[in-house]
Amino acid sequence: MSSEPAGSRASSTSRASSASFMSPAPRALPGRSPVSVALSLARSGRVPGPRFPAGPQTTPWPGPALPVPGPLDRLLRRSLAGGRLRPAASAGALHPVNAHLLLGAGTGLPPGRYAYQPVTHRLHPRGAVDGNVPPGALAVLTVTARRTVSQYGHRGWPLLLLDTGHAAAALVLAGAPAWCPDADGALLAAAAGLPSGRCGEHALAAVRLTPGPEDALAWWAARPPGAPPPPDAHPAPPVLRHAWDVLDALTAPARGRAVPAARRRGGAPYPDAVWRAPGAAVPPEAGTGPDGAEAGPDGAEAVAARRSAQPPFPGVPDETRLAAVARAAAAAAAAAHPPRGRATGAPAGATAGATATTAGPALAWDLVRADAPGAPRRAEDLARRAAGQAWLTRTGALLLAHGCPDDAGPAHVRHAHLTAGYAVGAAQATAARLGLASRPVGSWQHGPGGPAHLVHALALGTATEGNSPR
Template sequence: MEPAREDRPPDLVAALARARSPERPGPDTPAGGAVRAWPGPPTAFPKAGPEDVDVQVLLRLSLAASDGSGRLRPAPSAGALHPVDTELAVGAGCSLPPGRYGYDPLRHRVHRLGGQPDGTPPGVTARLSVTARRTVSHYGHRARPLLLLDTGHAAAALYLAARALGVSEPDVRLDGLAESPLAVVHIPPPDRRGPVHPAGSARVPAPSEGRPAPAELLARRSAPPPLPGAPSPAALSAVLTTAARAGAGDLRWCAAVGPPQPGLVKPAAGGATLRRYAAGEARPTLAAWAAGQAWIADAGAVVLAVGCPDHADAPHIRRAHLRAGFAVHLAHVTARRHGLAARPVGSWQQADLGAALGAAPGRDWVVHALALGTRHADEENIT
């Protein structure tokens, strides 16, 4: 059967140029199924041994839906449409028997697709692709960059879940060379021995900057606007530094801040402090560029990933957007650890920040963002 038109590989250069234009999407179209229909009956998750990757817990902490509609998941998605599909190649040292599996995040179950591929390493390898129709149904021609950002967020969710399970260095590949899979995350058997205790257990490890706790991964959500209140310089520096380290290479990172000294700031050398490099109030312009989301003009701060010039080829476009999604996801977790409300912002039109600052046009586009605000300790009603 021929794939639906919206799921065929696009001319990504042309698609990005159109997504950045002021053209508005047309009416919504049917989104299709909320998850991919994997063949065959579901396979139960076996109990994990003390030296195995617990695939059931890994997926619960990263990709599983926690509501009946399938919209509420640990990894954010534009419009809560969740286009990312996950296929697993399972090797030795996993709770699942070796083989290929498709994951259903709505029902939190796997479907066995076949035997273990040749050369499968120990642990589990997640191959991330997209069903574009889900996002195209609402965002139309603006969907292509959002699909890539969503995939980067999903890769980061798997990375953080693996870290919570005691894996010191999950291997994340976001090279942008292939249209499918867009990203690959390999999770070897954990370095730490002994059972992992899921959220709710008294033995859950406490959060730290280096390794997340399962409970904090399950609790992460995008805060609803408005997001007022300026983050402290220390908190903003921590969020920016996390993003800059995770999304280095094709992207540059800065943040728009408001009074008393509105402007753009960057992490200073060493990342401990902030350096102001442009003066003036940028947040209203960002609100206009972000599909007219007026609340951004009053956000406490807006962290920006900038890059992906007009001359970028398809691998560059994929790589920059995948890394932006990955980095913003990690920065979001850092923001929550510093008591901040945060919301990713992925749709940007005419957002040529470099040209707005007087540089050559077409070189420094806003690729992704994380809006930040403060909240009191009892303000936990986020969705």
């Protein structure tokens, strides 16, 4: 995923130009939540500070490295496995998302918690469990914020949410039957067996890898913790500690929401998760090209082969293929929204809360074509807003996700960004199947041109000679 020019920070010249064009850094005002201030800052013209150590590419879990069992091997290999280049897009190819697997009976390994190592495609045991373990396999997706914040500074934490959405989309496209973007952070962390307090990882979402009971997360949350991640060898600078604070606020229970005591660990009640059906499958019409010819591979193969194209790709795709990509994004985003009448994170049968105050309104989607009237000036404005990424002026089309204002509540901010990453991941798989060049764009600031409150985007075009995937 591209967040600043060439997949890294902009040059000092382009950053200064971009900063002068965009809004100034916000001030902390009475009545504004920490998340609101942080989102305004991430979208402001303030230039990120100096980089600091990103730490290891993956968490160095001790102990044996076990082969991934047959039922999960294909799914994980086609969704999360790899080094710098992986099926799921990531800002700067930093890949902050970790997968903690919760394996029940019938998964090919003794029931327990396992940490997935994507580079080696191996599982590291984190502790066995006893008792009536629910069947099936779950994955709790956490982020190691240091990897992304080390490069993107105060703009990094929204990218962590987008990357998590992309990882969830990759798993679903590879065959996972459901995911949950809004369970309480405490439930997710306890289910993953992470220790209470800060451990360098923040739990943001869950994916059901195989069919299983609705309350499986709560069951796992009631078990004792597993082995903790190795301690961070580097000091945490203020910008990283601030990102941790924001992630804590984003995953806290919604204020005023009644939470029944479904399961307990240490006396703390957890609600059941609200699972979403995929809604990210490549649409049937994506199976043929504009002339009726057979298109590329199926959804699982498309995401496994996904790479972000190296710009420029200035050719404007035909209307049929652009419409298919836009429909894939909209369908995935709609499927991720809470079921009507259900409060975000509330268990089945619970009294519905005010969904608009939790997940918030659904994202809106705009498609900007390079051949539309006034497109060149609009492309220049959007390039400045995308942290000065000038290559966007030589892109055939841009699919924009927007609709999360700076003053949105924490649950809305979290859900909008996770959903945007998930939907753009689904859209990019569709683009790959249709033979289009594409590249997600994750860092957006305020400024003229395009809709307000941009969250995420997918650049689209037809490949030109010399392009190579990244």
